Amino acid sequence: MNQTSVSLISVNDWVSQILGEAKHKSPAAQASAYAPSNIALSKYWGKRELSFNLPITGSLSISLAEHGTKTGLSVIDAPMHQVILNGKEVSANQSFSIKVSQWLDRVLPNVLKLRVDTHNTVPTAAGLASSASGFAALTLATNSLMGWQLPERQLSALARLGSGSASRSLWHGFVKWQAGEQANGSDSVAFPLEHQWPELRIGLLTVSSQKKAVSSREGMARTITTSALYNQWPQQAESDLATIETAIIAGDFETMAKTAEHNAMSMHATMAGAWPPLVYWQPDSLTQMQKVWQLREQGLPLYLTMDAGPNLKLLFEAKHQSDVEAAFPEVQVITPFG
Numbered sequence: 001m002n003q004t005s006v007s008l009i010s011v012n013d014w015v016s017q018i019l020g021e022a023k024h025k026s027p028a029a030q031a032s033a034y035a036p037s038n039i040a041l042s043k044y045w046g047k048r049e050l051s052f053n054l055p056i057t058g059s060l061s062i063s064l065a066e067h068g069t070k071t072g073l074s075v076i077d078a079p080m081h082q083v084i085l086n087g088k089e090v091s092a093n094q095s096f097s098i099k100v101s102q103w104l105d106r107v108l109p110n111v112l113k114l115r116v117d118t119h120n121t122v123p124t125a126a127g128l129a130s131s132a133s134g135f136a137a138l139t140l141a142t143n144s145l146m147g148w149q150l151p152e153r154q155l156s157a158l159a160r161l162g163s164g165s166a167s168r169s170l171w172h173g174f175v176k177w178q179a180g181e182q183a184n185g186s187d188s189v190a191f192p193l194e195h196q197w198p199e200l201r202i203g204l205l206t207v208s209s210q211k212k213a214v215s216s217r218e219g220m221a222r223t224i225t226t227s228a229l230y231n232q233w234p235q236q237a238e239s240d241l242a243t244i245e246t247a248i249i250a251g252d253f254e255t256m257a258k259t260a261e262h263n264a265m266s267m268h269a270t271m272a273g274a275w276p277p278l279v280y281w282q283p284d285s286l287t288q289m290q291k292v293w294q295l296r297e298q299g300l301p302l303y304l305t306m307d308a309g310p311n312l313k314l315l316f317e318a319k320h321q322s323d324v325e326a327a328f329p330e331v332q333v334i335t336p337f338g
């Protein structure tokens with residue numbers, strides 16, 4: 001799998017092309033935006049191109065309603081951007097600040113510096129995809145501050161430059177990110193699915209909210225280059241995505257949730273087959289997983305999915321919420337179509 005193929009156009013040239021004259025518009029004094037976090041039901045794990053952050057496969061997610069990121073931007077008279085995360089200033093040499101500043105420097109005129117005040121309502125870097133809501137909120141807030149008025153597909157592509165899963169976080173509900181084929185990623189964008197599922201519930205089981213040791217970016221690269229199990233992944237991911245999309249349209253919970261769990265377990269198997277082994281789980285993750293499987297054997301239609309972290313996300317329908325809460329008193333239940 002070649003994940004380093006060189007694009008014919010640089011990211012900066014592509015950004016200048018899509019922004020055109022808008023890049024030099026005068027900014028408003030301040031702007032803010034909210035974006036929900038999201039959980040992939042069919043996962044993105046693997047990049048086909050690094051500079052544009054292009055995925056090997058498509059993916060499909062559900063957004064987490066009020067769990068996400070609110071970002072305020074204001075213009076400052078300073079030599080560098082200033083990044084505040086949950087009320088605390090993040091120093092310029094930390095990876096979070098660096099990523100945010102790099103993204104801003106790509107899309108803004110050189111002289112323009114911002115104060116970025118960002119609040120997460122999900123734990124940062126605990127596998128709850130806060131980079132997704134973070135870059136989506138930053139993209140929406142910048143669009144508003146700069147008065148770009150860009151079409152949503154271009155906003156999705158700009159958010160993707162910051163973090164792949166951010167391309168899916170511009171909307172609520174089910175969102176599909178198509179892999180695309182273009183070298184500049186102009187067709188590697190997400191869009192919302194029309195279908196709603198008011199009875200769907202997501203349960204967050206937080207095993208740890210510590211920052212993960214290996215970033216998704218690094219984890220994906222390691223999996224692709226060292227895990228023989230990865231060879232089967234792209235095919236499974238595309239087929240799972242199609243099955244999940246069809247099940248969503250049909251309102252078929254069992255097929256949707258079963259395929260999502262199988263997809264997550266298969267992704268984690270490709271990671272475990274990497275060298276050095278990549279295991280994001282902790283002992284408590286496995287304890288909780290076994291509990292889910294036991295409850296399922298006893299007849300409760302309860303499924304799980306996990307991202308690059310130790311936390312579980314449970315999938316179930318409203319009619320089983322009290323059973324799930326009884327089994328997991330600590331669960332945080334989200335109503336994605338609330």
Ligand code: DP6
Pocket residue numbers: 039040042043044045053059129131132162163164165166216217306307308
């Ligand atoms: C396991 O979007 O965080 O959550 O593009 O390198 O920022 P980067 O990766 P990121 O990866 C998400 C991986 C995942 C699956 C998913 O959300 O689809």
